[in-house]
Amino acid sequence: MKVSYHGHSVVQINSNGKTILIDPFITGNPLADIKADDVNPDVIILSHGHNDHVGDTVQLAKKHKALVIAAFELADYLSSQGVQTHGMSIGGAYQFDFGKVKFTQAFHGSSYTTEDNQIIYCGMPAGILFMNEGKTIYHAGDTALFSDMKLIGERHPIDVAFLPIGDNFTMGPEDAAYAAKLLNAQKVVPMHYNTFPPIKQDPFHFIEMLEAKNGIVLKPGEAIEL
Numbered sequence: 001m002k003v004s005y006h007g008h009s010v011v012q013i014n015s016n017g018k019t020i021l022i023d024p025f026i027t028g029n030p031l032a033d034i035k036a037d038d039v040n041p042d043v044i045i046l047s048h049g050h051n052d053h054v055g056d057t058v059q060l061a062k063k064h065k066a067l068v069i070a071a072f073e074l075a076d077y078l079s080s081q082g083v084q085t086h087g088m089s090i091g092g093a094y095q096f097d098f099g100k101v102k103f104t105q106a107f108h109g110s111s112y113t114t115e116d117n118q119i120i121y122c123g124m125p126a127g128i129l130f131m132n133e134g135k136t137i138y139h140a141g142d143t144a145l146f147s148d149m150k151l152i153g154e155r156h157p158i159d160v161a162f163l164p165i166g167d168n169f170t171m172g173p174e175d176a177a178y179a180a181k182l183l184n185a186q187k188v189v190p191m192h193y194n195t196f197p198p199i200k201q202d203p204f205h206f207i208e209m210l211e212a213k214n215g216i217v218l219k220p221g222e223a224i225e226l
Contacts, residue, residue: 001133003160004223007031008195009053011139011162015132018042018098021066022128022139025055031195033221036060043098045130046070047141048110049077049122052195058083069101073123077112090124099132104152106143108170127152135159135226138185142192145175153183159226161185164192165206166199173201177209187224188215 002014008029013020021041026032029052036056044057044066054074061068061083068078068085075087088094093102104127112120128139129152138152138161152158161183164170170192171179180188188210193201207215216224 001135001226002223003137003226005162005189005191005218005220006034007220009047009139009141009162009164009192010055011137011191012039012041013130013137015099020045020098020130021060022130023047023053023055023141024057024060025052027056029055029195031220033219040064041066043096044068045101045128045139046074047106047128047139048108048125049074049112049120050110050142051113053142054078054112067096071103071110071123071126073121074110074112077120077122088126090126093129099130102129102131102156103127104129104138105146105148106141107146108142108144129156129158131156133226137226138162138183140164140179142170145171145179147182149179149182150184153185158183158185160187160189160224162189162191165190165201165203166193166195167201168198170199173206173209176206177211180210180212180215184212186214188212189218189224190215 011022072087075085106125110122110125
């Protein structure tokens with residue numbers, strides 16, 4: 001399994017011949033190392049409805065006939081845009097032919113703003129557990145720190161956790177470092193930082209704060225093999 005990072009919260013998983021794309025904010029993402037035309041997803045998983053996470057979902061899903069997995073309300077909205085969707089809710093899991101997906105709690109907002117400034121309610125935000133090939137990847141979305149992260153780590157031993165560190169809209173580095181301790185993941189990768197001025201952070205300083213010394217800074221385009 002290959003897991004690559006592409007700036008902001010964009011994570012791509014290549015597993016058993018399938019390409020799974022999480023939160024594909026590519027167009028308009030100043031840190032993205034790829035263009036929307038460069039990717040060919042079979043599946044898109046969304047943590048929540050904010051525009052900097054939904055990103056290129058509709059265009060990519062239509063072009064490649066990709067399945068979009070999202071919170072029920074967000075899936076319902078995207079379905080109305082002509083996208084094939086599978087709606088889920090917090091705590092729910094589903095075994096797909098490409099792997100198992102489970103949505104966890106996440107604490108923040110979730111809405112989508114259309115081009116005509118209409119605000120669409122997108123249901124509960126989520127963290128994402130992706131499980132396949134005996135590995136578990138956790139994408140925390142835009143969450144704040146919460147104590148039940150310990151429970152997530154105990155119930156689902158995590159190989160790689162992608163945690164936001166930008167502060168302002170998400171956990172900051174200090175809270176994210178504590179989250180890493182609760183989750184007890186084998187590897188921790190920072191995300192959701194330096195895209196915009198309010199979330200400017202030093203990812204290497206975050207890595208130094210991890211008690212387990214298990215952090216990896218992935219530059220956009222870099223990957224790890226599991």
